Amino acid sequence: MATLTRQVPFYGLMAEFSTPEALIAATKAAREAGYRKMDAYSPFPIEEVIDEIDHGRSTGIPPLVLTAGLIGATTGFVLQYIGAFVDYPINVGGRPLNWEGWPAFVPITFELMILLAAFTAAISMVVLNGLPMPYHPVFNAPRFDRASQDLFFLCIEAVDPLFDRTETERFLRTLAPNQVSEVES
Amino acid sequence: MQQAQRLNTPPVDTGDAYLLQGETYTSISDSISNVPLTGPLKTPRGWFIGFTIAFALLMVYFVSIAWLFIRGVGIWGINIPVGWGMDIINFVWWIGIGHAGTLISAILLLLNQSWRNSINRFAEAMTLFAVACAGMYPILHLGRPWLFYWLTPYPNTMGMWPQFRSPLTWDVFAISTYALVSLVFWLVGLMPDFATMRDRSTHPLGRTLWGIAALGWRGSAKHWHRYEMASLLLAGLSTPLVVSVHSIISLDFAVSQLPGWQVTVFPPYFVAGAVFAGFAMVLLLMIPIRSWYGFQAYITMRHLDVMAKIMLATGMIVVYGYFMEVFASVYSGNVYEEYLLENRLFGPSAWAYYGLLFCNAIAIQPLWFKRVRQSIPALIVISAIVSVGMWLERYVIIVISLERDFLPSSWAQYNPTFWDWSLYLGTFGLFFTLLFLFIRILPMINIFEMRLMLNQERQRAAWYAEGTPKPGSHKGHDDHGSNPEKRTTGATAAGD
Numbered sequence: 277m278a279t280l281t282r283q284v285p286f287y288g289l290m291a292e293f294s295t296p297e298a299l300i301a302a303t304k305a306a307r308e309a310g311y312r313k314m315d316a317y318s319p320f321p322i323e324e325v326i327d328e329i330d331h332g333r334s335t336g337i338p339p340l341v342l343t344a345g346l347i348g349a350t351t352g353f354v355l356q357y358i359g360a361f362v363d364y365p366i367n368v369g370g371r372p373l374n375w376e377g378w379p380a381f382v383p384i385t386f387e388l389m390i391l392l393a394a395f396t397a398a399i400s401m402v403v404l405n406g407l408p409m410p411y412h413p414v415f416n417a418p419r420f421d422r423a424s425q426d427l428f429f430l431c432i433e434a435v436d437p438l439f440d441r442t443e444t445e446r447f448l449r450t451l452a453p454n455q456v457s458e459v460e461s
Numbered sequence: 462m463q464q465a466q467r468l469n470t471p472p473v474d475t476g477d478a479y480l481l482q483g484e485t486y487t488s489i490s491d492s493i494s495n496v497p498l499t500g501p502l503k504t505p506r507g508w509f510i511g512f513t514i515a516f517a518l519l520m521v522y523f524v525s526i527a528w529l530f531i532r533g534v535g536i537w538g539i540n541i542p543v544g545w546g547m548d549i550i551n552f553v554w555w556i557g558i559g560h561a562g563t564l565i566s567a568i569l570l571l572l573n574q575s576w577r578n579s580i581n582r583f584a585e586a587m588t589l590f591a592v593a594c595a596g597m598y599p600i601l602h603l604g605r606p607w608l609f610y611w612l613t614p615y616p617n618t619m620g621m622w623p624q625f626r627s628p629l630t631w632d633v634f635a636i637s638t639y640a641l642v643s644l645v646f647w648l649v650g651l652m653p654d655f656a657t658m659r660d661r662s663t664h665p666l667g668r669t670l671w672g673i674a675a676l677g678w679r680g681s682a683k684h685w686h687r688y689e690m691a692s693l694l695l696a697g698l699s700t701p702l703v704v705s706v707h708s709i710i711s712l713d714f715a716v717s718q719l720p721g722w723q724v725t726v727f728p729p730y731f732v733a734g735a736v737f738a739g740f741a742m743v744l745l746l747m748i749p750i751r752s753w754y755g756f757q758a759y760i761t762m763r764h765l766d767v768m769a770k771i772m773l774a775t776g777m778i779v780v781y782g783y784f785m786e787v788f789a790s791v792y793s794g795n796v797y798e799e800y801l802l803e804n805r806l807f808g809p810s811a812w813a814y815y816g817l818l819f820c821n822a823i824a825i826q827p828l829w830f831k832r833v834r835q836s837i838p839a840l841i842v843i844s845a846i847v848s849v850g851m852w853l854e855r856y857v858i859i860v861i862s863l864e865r866d867f868l869p870s871s872w873a874q875y876n877p878t879f880w881d882w883s884l885y886l887g888t889f890g891l892f893f894t895l896l897f898l899f900i901r902i903l904p905m906i907n908i909f910e911m912r913l914m915l916n917q918e919r920q921r922a923a924w925y926a927e928g929t930p931k932p933g934s935h936k937g938h939d940d941h942g943s944n945p946e947k948r949t950t951g952a953t954a955a956g957d
Contacts, residue, residue: 296916303682319486319657320912321685329682335690341698359614359622368626380626383709387634387702394642394698398649401691405684408676415679421660423680424653426486426912 287413287461288314288433289444290420291453296322299428302451303328306432309447313436317414317429319422340400341393348392352385353378416460431459479576480911480918481758489759489911493904494654494661496754507753508901515893522887525880526601534604536880543863543875548602550855551885553710554738555595555892556636557731557851559643560703561739562588566646567699570692575917576767578910579759583750584743585647586905590895591742592640594888599632601884628712635709642702646695652678653688653909707732714858720801721862724789730782737775737821738851740768741844748837750900759906762835769834772847776825779854783822797867809874810861813853820850 293299296318303316303325316325360366360381365373371380402408414420414431423429430453432444448456528536539546562584569577600609612633614623623630655675662668678684708728715727724730744765751760790802805814824846827833834840860875899905 316682317680318682318685319490319680320653320909320916321689322682322916325682326686326689330686333686335687337687337690337694341694355614356625360625364620364622366624368624371626377626383628383631383705383712384625384634386705387631387638390698390702390705391638391641394645394695394702397691397694397698398645401649401687402676405681405687407678407684410672410677412677412679420679424656424660424678425490 285461286434287416287459288431288436288439289441289448289456290414290417290429290431290459291448291451291456292417292419293428293430293451293453296320296325296428298452299430300324300328302430302448302453305451306430306447307331310438311432311436311444313433313439315414315431315433317420317423317431319424319426319428336404337397337400341397344396345389345393349385349389351392352388353381355388356381356384413459413461418455418457427454434461478761478918479579479763480914481761484758484915486912486915489915490657490661490908492755493759493906493908493911494657496900497658497902497904498662498667504901505753508897512894512897512901515890515897518886518890519894520890521883522890525884525887528880529601529884530606534602536878538875538877538881540873540875542866542871542873543860545602545859545863546875547877547881547885548598550852550859551888552595552598552602553731553855553859554852555591555598555888556639556710557707557735557738558742559588559591559595559639559739560707560732560735561743562586562591563639563643563699563703564736564739565743566650567696567703570696571700575910575914576764578907578914579761579764580743580747580768580906581910582647582650582903582907583747583900583905584739585643585650586896586899586903587739587743587746588643589640589647590892590899591739592636592643593895594892596636596640597888597891599629599636628709628716631709632713635706639702639706642695642699646699649688649691649695650907650910651903652676653680654904654907656680657908658904704732707735719862719866720790720795720797721786721805721858724786726782726785726789730779730785733775733778733782734851734854737772737779738848740772740775741847741851744768744772744840744844745848746896748841750905754900754905756906759911765837765840766831766834769828769840769843772844773825773828776821776828776847780822783818800865801862804865805857805861808861808865810857810864813857813861817850817853817857820846820853824850 291302293302299316299318300322303314306314307328314329316322316329318325361373361377367373371377414429417429417431419427420429430448430451432439432448438444445456534548537546537548539548562581565577565584566581566588569581600606603609611621612623612630614625623633652675655671656678659668659671659675662671708731711727711731714722715724717723747760747768748765751757787802790798793799805811824843827839828843833843864875865872
């Protein structure tokens, strides 16, 4: 076991697999072996892999979207109330110019709620994922360009407490990968 | 066991599969991304011909708008009392076409219908372009279009506010929200595919541009987790949004007091009509494009069959709306409402009413038969008829009602002018120019969702073949996933 203060000259060890099933099995095995600082890379979302990697961790997105939706709805309603009743009241067909006129405000309130919530869903996904990030060490792994096409990768990172250059490589090789390679930092 | 036998048959489209045999993750990634990655000189000739025609029509659009700006809305056939003519007819027609895209991308995602994966990117693009065409019309018909920003609430020196209690102001918010949310949804869906394009591109400029667009996407499981959550939420938000948009548009009419407009069935009837027209347009565009680009393995006869079924179902809802309109006229006991029906059936524009009944009610009936739903010529003809029929529906609602209002002394006839038609033709130029650029520049089928669908088809096939739990599940590991249905679409990863 190496010391925790050692220099980390590389990012981690990357194992390459051909099928989603192999990646699922490998991720499960790695978690059972005690590895935690790892990530899987696949050309499409695989629920089992996500379960193993994030292990019940919340994405953090739903509360943000709820908050944004409430802010949007409140903004929409207050904006219309002030505009139509307080600041610039116009009598149209004798319709009430007080709180009784609220039904007319439903459509715009609803639209602004959806608008803010939808933008928050998309933007928080990008930001919480740490994107945009044009450079990342895993891009150095051989054949990693195919992680977006047809190959499946599992990377155990060097910062994991259990990580050991030879030991981890031997472990990864037991999972029958196509190849195991070092990822430059 | 029927599915298992299919594994051994060559890839023939028998009309019962959403993805033909013989496809792999590699072949899917390659064949879809090859279209935008092909060099400009190797672009199919048909594309150039189509784009040239579309671009020429776009110029017709610009000329029509320029003349409109110079002379004003008097160049159109509108008059008093027919103040809304082809501008609003075409506005409602175009925005209705867009609704099928949102239905496919959002509602079918929530309903776990993974067959949508083959067509959602294209349908969403169609939505965006149709909304662009639609959104221009209300601005152009303002009379002083350059002051369109008066429609938005912004701090101004006039101390004025938009009239928030008017459906026309609701429209502004509904359509701008719809356009923006559709755009965001579309871009989110494109993100992983931009990464595929970045990784497959061999040209340095291509790699840079795709790389910028991909934002550094690397397909990490942590990323996919948030991605799925965001997609699910966007779908959940878009679903009520699309219903609200056409409902609000119908309120432009239903809130008024004009016979033929003031009908309570309008919101659901408009939404169904929008989806109806939209699916007709998806079919009309999809059928030629799938054969030009050889995507029959991804967009199969079964897709066309299912879309035809949706078209039939929504069409029947629309027919119900027609019945309710007649019922409302007869049952109202109101002389103006009763006259509306008489005018539709026997008035000077009765041809439009009979035309719409033929196109939207009678012409779709053959779709009850599977042989018709799986016949490409029949689908093209029916879809074209439906597109015309839905245009006639808006003509009937808007023009026939306005031509005969309450005072016979102010009755008038509406005759569209050359500039009405040229502007309409021009919007086709805008729509098809954008569409041709889209199919040339971007992957027109969602690549990562196709891989997902392939994975699911494989699991299902293996499950049927072996009657055993998931293939490839290694012995010694705890395996709960005995049911391949569990992992149907990306949307099921709602872990938190």
